[in-house]
Amino acid sequence: MSLFTLSGELILLILDELDPVSLFQLCRASSVIHSMVGTTSALRYRYELALCGARDGPPNRYTLRDRLIPLLGYKRGWSTLSWSVEDRLAFTPPTIMGVAGNFFYQASQSPLNNGFTWSLHIYALRSFRTAPQSSLAYYQYNVPFEIRKVAIDVSQDLMIIAQLYFPPQQTSAIIAFLHLRNLRSGQEHRQATQPRLRYLTDWWGITPPGERVSIQQVQICGTVAALSIRLELEQGEGITELALFDWRLGGSPIRTFTGDALSFDVLSDNRITVVSQPDEDEDDSSNSSNNSYERRPDGLYVSERGKRPPQIGVYEIHPGSLHLRLRSYEFPKSWTSVSFLQQCPNSSSRETTLHSPGTLFYNDPQLRLIAIMVEFPVHARPAGCSRKVVVIVEESKLEPADDGEEVVRWEYWQKYCMVLNLPDHADAVQLVGRRLVFFENAKNAAGSVQEPGSRVHCLDLNPHMARYLRSLTHQNPPWRWQESWASVSTVFNHRGCRYVRTSTSDTYSLTWIDTTEDSLVLYDVRLRRLKDLDTDIGIQEREGQTRVRILTFGQEVRSLP
Secondary structure, eight states, X not given: OOGGGXXXXXXXXXXXXXXXXXXXXXHHHOHHHHHHHHTOHHHHHHHHHHHHTEEEOSOOSOOHHHHHHHHHHHHHHHHHTOOSEEEEEEEOXXXXXXXXXXXXXXXEEEEETTEEEEEEEEEEOXXXXXXXXXXXXXXXXXXXXXXXXXXXXXXXXXXXXXEEEOOSSTTSEEEEEEEEEETXXXXXXXXXXXXXXXXXXXXXXXXXXXXXXXXXXXEXXXXXEEEEEEEEOGGGOEEEEEEEEETTTOSSOSEEEXXXXXXXXXXXXXXXXXXXXXXXXSOTTOOOOGGGEEEETTEEEXXXXXXOOOEEEEEEEOTTOOOEEEEEEEOOTTOOOOSEEXXXXXXXXXXXXXXXXXXXXXXXXXXXXXXXXXXOOGGGOOTTOOSEEEEEEEGGGOOXXXXXXXXXXXXXXXXXXXXEEEOXXXXXXXXXXXXXEEEEEHHHHHTOOSSOOEEEXXXXXXXXXXXXXXXXXXXXXXXXXXXXXXXXXXXXXXXXXXXXXXEESSOBOOSEEEEOSSEEEEXXXXXXXXXXXXXXXXXXXXXXXXXXXXXXXXXXXOOOO
C-alpha cells in the first residue's frame, strides 16, 4: 500500500515519529513529503536540524516552533558570513588574549608594590543557540604569576591557568604549572585533589639566545587536562612535550609524549589523537623521540635525522593501566619533507559534552571532523599539492587498535580523506564541527605594497549547503551577498560531493582569528611609528593597540504566541 493513500493527518502523525535524519532522507526522496514538512513548524525544525548537521538541545521552555527561527538564522548567517551582532574591544600591549570554550580572555601585567601582578579578564561570548540572558558573564581575577594560556570548561565550572616557571639555576628544570580554579569565584576548584598540577620539562635553566619556551595548547575533556610545551630552537627547529593529567586525582601525568613536531586533540576521557612526524629509525610504537636532540653547555641541538611521513596516532588510554591501544595512520610516502605540521583542534561539542538546559541546538558530535594542516617547503612540494594543504577526515573513521598497536598505510585509508589545497598565505586555520575557517593575507598574496588587507574564508564541508544556497538565489554560483559585509560563495567538488566556500570580498587588517560555534573573533594589531625627535622621521614600528572584533551569527529565540 502506498503511503499517499493515507490521509494527510495520518501521514503527519507518521512523520512526527521519525528522527531528524530519517525525516530529512524521506524529504529528499519525495517532493510531496518535503512540501508537507514545510507547512509544519515542528517537522520543519527537525528537517533543518538534519540539514545543518545539528542536534536538538535539552528540554526547556521553548517549543520546536520557537527554536526554528534561531536555527534558520544560524544557518543563513554562517552560510553567507553575515553576522547579527558585533562587539568590539581594544587593549594596549603587552597582553595575552585568546578564546577558551565560549569565553574570550585577556591577561596583562601591572605593577604592585615592589613587584608585579597579573590581571585576568574573562568575557562570555554571545550565543543565539541558547536562551537569552539579561547580561553576559564577566569575571576578573588577579594572580601573582605570569599567565601563558587559559582553558575553560563551563559545564564543570573549571578554569585552568597555565604558567611557566624558569628557575634561576642552570641545574633546575623549567616547570609548567596548571592552576585549577573555579570559573565563577577564581578560588581553588573543590573537585581537584591538588589545586596545582606540576610538569617538569626536559629542559633546564635559562634558555640561551635564539631559544624560546612556550605553552602551545591546553585542553580539558572530562577528567583529562592536556598540556603541550614547545622549545623553539634556531632556524625553526623545535621539540614539543605533551602531558596528560587526571585533574581531579592530581599527581604525575597519565602519559607523556615527545616529538619534534607534535600537536593533539583530546576526543574523550580516554581517547586522544596525536599528530607527529617520526624519524626513520623511530619505532612505530614509540611515543617519544628524545634522542632526536642533544644537550650541550650552550643549549639544545637537533640531530640531523631522516624523516618518515607524518602520521596520526589514535590512542586509547585508561588511567592507572599500562595497557595502551594505538593505531597510527600514515600520510603519503612522498610527504617526508614537511616544514610545518599541526592538528587543528575541533572546537565543537564532543559526545561527552554536557549542555546547559538553555541550549536550543548544537553541532552533532557524531559528524565531527579531524583536520591536519601540512606545509611543504617551496622546493619540495609533492605533485598536485599547493604549499599548504589541509587533510580532512571524519572523526568516526579513525579508531584505536583492537589490541596493542597497528599501522595503517595511506593507500588503505586515503579513501576517507579530503586533501584540500589552501592559498600559500592561508593562516590561523580553525575547525568547528564541519566548518573550516582561515584568513589569507591579501597583501602578500598579490605582492602589493599598498595598505595590508586580509580576507576571511569559510569552507562548509556539509554537502547539503550548496543546494540550500541555490534555493536563496535561484542562480548558479558564484553567489554574492551584500549583508553585514560583502562576501561571495562558490562551489567546489570533491569525489562527487559539492561543498561551499564563502569568502569576504572586502579586505580587513587582521593578524589572527579565533572561531567558536557562534562567533568569529578577529584580531587587528595596530602599529605605531616611533619618530626621531631631531629629524621627525619614522625610524621603527611598535605595537600600538590590539583591536578585537567579535562577530556573532544567528538570531535570538523568541516565544511565539
